[in-house]
Amino acid sequence: MEPDVSIETSCMIRVAVIPIGPIPTQLFRDYSSMLLPHHTVSLSSISSFYTEHQKSPFSHQPWDSGSLHFKFLLGSSPPSPWDDFQSHRKILSVIGISHCPSSPDLHSLSDLFASACKPYSSSLVHRCFAFSPGDSQLEDETHKGTNLILFPPADRQTQEFHLLTMMQDLAASLLMEFEKWVLRPESGGTIFKTPLDSQATLSSEEVIKAKKRRLGRAQKTIGDYSLLAGSPVDANAHYATALELARLTGDFFWYAGAMEGSVCALLIDRMGQKDPLLEDEVKYRYNSVILHYRKSFIQDNAQRVSPLSFELEATLKLARFLCRRELAKDVVELLTTAAEGGKSLIDASDRLILYIEIARLFGSLGYHRKAAFFSRQVAQLYLQQGNRLAAISAMQVLAMTTKAYRVQSRASIEHTSSKKETGPAPHDFGKVHQNLIVSLFESQWSTLQMVVLREILLSAVRAGDPLAAWSAAARLLRSYYPLITPAGQNGLASALANSAERLPSGTRCADPALPFIRLHSFPLHPSQVDIVKRNPGREDWWAGSAPSGPFIYTPFSKGEPNQSGKQELVWVVGEPVQVFVELANPCGFDVFVDSIYLSVHSQSFDAFPISVSLPANSSKVITLSGIPTKVGPLSIPGCIVHCFGVITEHFFKDVDNLLLGAAQGLVLSDPFRCCGSAKLKNVAVPAISVVPSLPLLVSHVVGGDGAVTLYEGEIRDVCISLANAGTVPVEQAHISLSGKNQDSVISISYETLQSSLPLKPGAQVTIPITLKAWQLSSVDPDPVSGKNVSAGSGRQVKDRSSPMLLIHYAGPMTNSGEPADVSVLPPGRRLVIPLNICVLQGMSFIKARLLSMEIPAHVGDSRQKMAQLESESTQLATGSERQADRFMKIDPYRGSWGLRFLELELSNPTDVVFEIGVSVQLENSESQDSSVDCSGTEFGYPKTRIDRDYTARVLIPLEHFKLPVLDGAFIVKDSHVNGTATSRSSSFSEKNTKAELNASIKTLISRIKVRWQSGRNSSGELNIKDAIQAALQSSVMDVLLPDPLTFGFRLAKNNLEHEVKRDSVEESDTQLQSSVHSSKVVAHNMTPMEVLVRNNTKEVIRISLSITCRDVAGQNCFEGEKATVLWTGVLNGINMEVPPLQEVKHSFSLYFLVPGEYTLLAAAVIDDANEILRARAKSNTSDEPIFCRGAPFHVQVSGTV
Amino acid sequence: MASTACFMIVSKNDIPIYEAEVGAAPRKEEAAHQHQFILHAALDIVQDLAWTTSAMFLKGIDRFNDLVVSVYVTAGLHTRLMLLHDSRNDDGIKSFFQEVHELYIKTLLNPLYLPGSRITSSHFDTKVRALARKYL
Structure with a gap:
């Protein structure tokens, strides 16, 4: 054949x-x-x-x-x-x-x-x-x-x-x-013989027969030559004669030959035009050709020679002629018959040719599986020959079948479809269609695939092609390891090793073996080198780089490219990057990876190889690193692995597809799962872009990077040193705060940073920052820190609650030499410096209380001091704005009615000593006035020392906070509660006044400062505003608002007696100076006195005033049987009108019969009280009389002068 | 019972989802491979032939070395039940196919079975082998 x-x-x-x-x-x-x-x-x-x-x-x-x-x-x-x-x-x-x-x-x-x-x-x-x-x-x-x-x-x-x-x-x-x-x-003399003709001596009969046949055979041969000479018509004529003669002589073999020739002549004559009629004719004639070849089969010499090969050849010729998709059925029938016939072929090489031809015809028919089947038969025939050349042929033929069996070497796939492969972006595979996945695993005829690969391996070994052997073994091992016994796996591993030995070192193979490699994750930039896109249009260029707005999905960003939820990764030239990959070795032998590194085809990445050893059935996550060297987009399709002596490239995509298939049950096994690795979500390969070098700031806290330990409320300065470790100067920088407890950073020296710009590579700048420790809240959400407050609370709190410094910085707007292009602005960076503040519990505030005190006035005893004080305060008052005070304030020796103190209870749970100092800031900013104001016993010291584990109370007087005028506005709230009539008039200014009131409370509170100091360098301030506010809230009215009327008594001056007065400084100036010499009220003497009534409101008040005097026993001295005081003038029911913000004086005289101490009391019933007064007095009904009582005044009456 | 028979179910995606050597002849690994190779190659012919006829049972569509391939193509999912056999018991093969088809439909009705995936039910396997003993 x-x-x-x-x-x-x-x-x-x-x-x-x-x-x-x-x-x-x-x-x-x-x-x-x-x-x-x-x-x-x-x-x-x-x-x-x-x-x-x-x-x-x-x-x-x-x-x-x-x-x-x-x-x-x-x-x-x-x-x-x-x-x-x-x-x-x-x-x-x-x-x-x-x-x-x-x-x-x-x-x-x-x-x-x-x-x-x-x-x-x-x-x-x-x-x-x-x-x-x-x-x-x-x-x-x-x-x-x-x-x-x-x-x-x-x-x-x-x-x-x-x-x-x-x-x-x-x-x-x-x-x-x-x-x-x-x-x-x-040409007649020539004897045309074929091996078919009997070689035995011809009997006479046969000789005669042969002579007859000779003529026909000669005609056929002439026909052949005519055909070769390109004259089909002549050929046809000769063939026709030959056919006739052969038919007559029963020379079927030659008949068939002539018939074949005639068909060829017919086709040549028609010059390749194919019409159905011609086709039918050819088919008909060739079927007869085949039939006659079959007929010519002679049993005698079947052992030696047979016309079978001609029959098969004719079959193949017809099949080739008909070989078209539409006639597939006929062709298949012909080829199947031919294949059947092949069994009885004697010559092995004939069979080989037959199968090759059948495979080719099936292939051209589009029946790839059939073609592959017969190709494999061919390969087997080759392998039977047992020599090296045949093995090479077998290997090559088998390589052709790999496509149909889908066990192609990647090298051959890349040849044919390199264009198609590179089409889709590398990060698109996340959304591979379900159908596509199925198609990836189509024809999983694993048995066949394994057989084919094994045969390729065998033939490659025989053919002495180590690379092909390696590739086949690698494919076999990688794809079918679950179906191969451990012994078989070891055999393949040694086949790999043996092949590799014969290969020169550094040989590359397209087909990866083990291990399986998948992308684990891309570590994000550590916060120290975070990269922020620069927004060229804005001063704060870092803003807007992060998605803003309340919605996760914004329809406006949809149209933008690169925005569809795809991760984008920015790497910087010259800065090392890391990628996590996971390796798996699901086989029963140890795999040693000589080197593995990231594969980047664009030559713009220096990858650092590492070597890994993977025990049997294990997986490992490793870090692969490298340095990008060129600006531009970068894609990492996989890893280059040097394992089993050969360098291969492993693509992440393949493994991802494999895993997808495994998830759907289409693939035998998930190599990672069977190694015990956790299921990993499909990692999308982000679009990586490499940007030119950026500046790189490195920070450290001067004096140690450890946590700064502060007591609550402590204030301390910290210096942070920033150094530019990059190769590009920092030209822009901005500091902002984020995280919790931002208010604990009191000040940042922005100017220091700004003034040091541009920060050259290698340069350093130190920025001072003032910190104030925050309060540890007692209701800490962290139960642990709540439990052991004193010991380890700082550590737990630190991590979550420390504020962070964000430094956004950027290099120059353009690269050196390149023209400015706004669209390719190099990005900036963000440095996050967590301020590790460890707050320890310091002074703890327990509670605040408002205390009120009644201190009786001792007129006689305090006379001198009082005078002094008065004069002092006068001097102070002359240049200052104490006019309002002067109307309202009393001398603290006398001001005994409702004196209020704020009592703060503080405890020291720490193991150090704290010193507390309270300061009240006055309105005229006379700070540290407290000692003067608190001239009483309680406020005599400036600092309170609190030892460890002790509790102390600090009193703060609240006297100076009284408002000068009782204005209706302040009690709107109260009056509103009281009645309908009042609310109408005052509802206008309700809001205003409320705010005003709140503001005044706030100012009151803010003027109280409690500072502490501990040791040499810890100092701070207690933050107890809320507590004070809570303490004051209930009685803030009483603290702030003055009574509508204040009463005072004094001795009338015409008698040169001592006078007791309230607060009227200009009067006291003269009076006190004139009356310093006499100091006592003497019994049995007429003592002229005056009662002063001051109206603290803005309206005229009509009152009915009464004065009473009590002795030490509290008995009324004016009335009753044992009245001990005689009097002149009116003491009861004195009707008077007090103009707004003015004083009215009423004179009377007392005659004390018994020396001793007496108490004078003034009281008044207000006629026609307005709403304000009612509200102040908290009266319930409108017709209830408003009673206003003055503070008690003590008069020391001595018996003799 | 036929001496050699290899039965396979091939899904729409040309993936074998079930395979069984149901012949009486002693099993040989090499032969099993060969049987699968023949069946795999016959898919090419089935693929063309299935669309030319409305019959589900396509008998003797391919042959190699005395082994004949008969195929039963299901209507819905274009699943192919393929049998490689050496006997000529057409009626038996047809009945076998019909019964196995019924079994296959029952498998499909299982809500936990994903059409197109491998049939791993041992019950199915047992039944198929029993049918093979009965008809082939």
Whole structure:
């Protein structure tokens, strides 16, 4: 059997192309490739070379349309025993090809050629083409007359033209030879024999039969030559005769041969046009051909020779002729029959050819699986031959089947579909369609795939191709490890190792073996080197880089590219980056990865290789790092792995697909799962872009990076040093705060940073920051810190509640030298400096209380001091704005009614001593006035020392906070509660006044400052505003608002008696100075006195005043049986009108009968009280009399002067 | 009972979802591979043939070395029940296919079975082998 047969084969002239003399293989191939295009030479073109010596037997030669067909056979081929039967099997011409420079002697060359032609007995025309002759060779005339043809050196086109001419000459010569052959005395004498004919001595009967047959066979052979000469009409005529004769003589074999020839003639005549009628005709005739070949089967010599191969060849020819999609059914039937027939073929190589042809035909029909099946049969036949060349062939044939069985080497996939592969972006696979995933695992015929791979491995080993063996073993191991026993896995591992030994080191293979590698995660930038996109349009360029707005999804951002939820990663040139990948070795042997590093195809990344050892059935997450070296987008498709002696590239995508398949149950096993690795979410590969170098600030706290330990409320300065560790200066920088307890940072020296810009690489700047420790809240959400408040609370609190300094900084707006381009502004960076503040519990505030006190006035005892004080305060008052005070304030010696103190209870749970100092800031900003104000016993010291584990109370007087005027506005709230009538008038200013009131409370509170100090350098302030406010809230009215009326008593001045007065400084100026000498009220003496009534409101108040006097026992001294005081003047029911903010004086005289201490009391009933007064008095009904009582005044009455 | 028979169910995506050697001949690993190879190759022919006829049972569509491939194509999911056999008991094969088809439909009705995935039910396997003993 011959390969590559078709119906048209019958009209092809076989030409052997052989190398003559020494000639490099490559050159021989090159020269013969020039020859190959001339496989068809038209008759019209050879007419000039053709000379008709005698009348041509090919009378119907189509000179204008016909052509001669050549089939070039490179190298030698043994003569076939079937030469006589089919003339196209004969080698009818020999072309020698020689390379002149390597064969200088042309004469010997022609001799060489002549002897080379000897074996080709059937050859009719010989030519030797000698290429690239030298000048001397061109001049050499000795070869003239031989068949040697020199091709002078020229460009290829010229040479090809020259060759064409020579081929036309050859064709013409051949044609003439054919004519000669046909015209040879009728060719009748020749005996046409085939191996089929009996070799035994012919019986007489057979001799006669043979003679009869000879004629038919001769006709058939003439027909063959006519066909070769390109004259189908002549051929047909001869074939028709031959058919007739063969039929008569029962020479079925030759009948079939003639029939085949006639079909070929028919096709040549029709010049390749295919219509259904012709097809049917061909089909019909060929079926008869096949039938007759079958008929010619003779049982006797079946052992030796059989026409079966001709039958199969005819079948294949018909199949090839019909081989079209629409006729697939017929073709399949033919090929199946042929395959069946192949079983009885004697010659193994015939079967090989048959299967190859069947596979090819199935392949061209589009039946790839069928083609693969027969290819595998071919490979098996090759493998049976057991030599190395056959093994190589087997390996190559098997490699062709890998596509159908879907076990392709990645190298072959990349060849065919490299375009398609690179199409989609690397990060698109996250959304692979379900169908696509299924299609990825289509035809999971794992049994077959394993068999095929094993066969490839076997053939590669036999063929001595270590790389192919390695690749097959790698594919087998990687894809089918769950189906392979541990022993088999070890065998494959050793196959890998053995193959690798024979490979040069550094060999690359497209197919990855183990381990499985998947992307684990991309670590985000540590907060120290965070990269922030710069917004060129804004002063605060870092703003707006993060998505803003309350919605997670904004319709406006949808249209923007690069915004669809895709991660974007920015790497900086020259700064090392890390990627986590997970390796898995699901096999039963240890895998040692010599080196693994990230694979980046764009040469813009320096990856650092590491080596890993993976025990059997284990997985490991490793960090791969590298340094980007070029600006631009970067993609990391996978890893380069040097394992089992070969370098392979592992793509993340493949493993991801594998895992997807495993999740759907389409793949055998998830390599990571079976290694015990946790299920990982599909990691999308972010779009990585590399930006030019950025500045890099490194921070540390001066004096140690540890936590700053502060007591609650402590204030301390901290210095933070910033150094530029990058290669680009910092040109912009901005500090902001974030996190909890931001108010604990009191001040940041922004100017220091700004003034140090631009910060050159390597430069350093120190920024002072003032911190104030916050309060540890007692209701800490963290139960742990609540439990052990004193001991370890600071640590737990620190991490969550410390504020952070955010420093946004950026390099220059443009790179040096490049023109400014706003769109490619290099990004800025953000440095996050957590201020590790560890707050310890300090002074703890327990509670605040408001205390009120009644201190009786001792007129006589305090006279002198009082005078002094009065004068002092007068002096103070002259330059200041104490006018309001002067109206309202009393002398603290006298001010005994409702004196209020704020009592703060503080405890010290720590193990150090605290000192507390309270300061009250007065309105006129006379700070530290407390000592003066608190001239009573309680406020005599400036500082309170609280030892560890002790509790102390601090009193703060609240006297100076009284408002000067009782304004209706302040009690709107109260009056509103009281009645309907009041609310109407005052609802206007309700809001205002409320705010005013709150404001005044706030100012009151803010004026009280409690500072503490501990040790040498810890000091701070207690934050107890809320507590004070809570304490004051209930009685703030009483503290702030004055009574509507204040009463005072004094001795009348005309008697030069002492006077007791309230607060009227201008009067007391004169009076006190004039009355310093006499100090006592004496019994049995008429003492003129005055009562002063001051109206603190803005309206006139009409009152009915009464004065009473009580002795120490509390008995009324004016009335009753034992009245001890006589009086003149009116003491009861004194009706008077007090104008607003003014005093009214009422005089009377007392005559004390008994010396001792007496208490004078003034009281008044207010007539026609307005709402304000009512509200102040908290009266419930409108007609209730408003009673206003003054404070008690003590009068010391002495018995004698 | 046929001496050699290999039964496979091939899903729409050309993935084998069930395979069984149901022949009486002693099992040989090598032969099993060969059977699967033949069935795999026959898919090419089924693929064309299935659309030319309305019959579900396509008998003897392919053959290799005395082994014949018969196929039963289901209507809905284009699942192919393929049998490689050496006997010519057409009626038995047809009945076998019909019964296995019924079994397959029952498997499909299982809400936990994802169409197109491997049939791992041992019950199914037992039943198929019993049917093979009965009909082939």
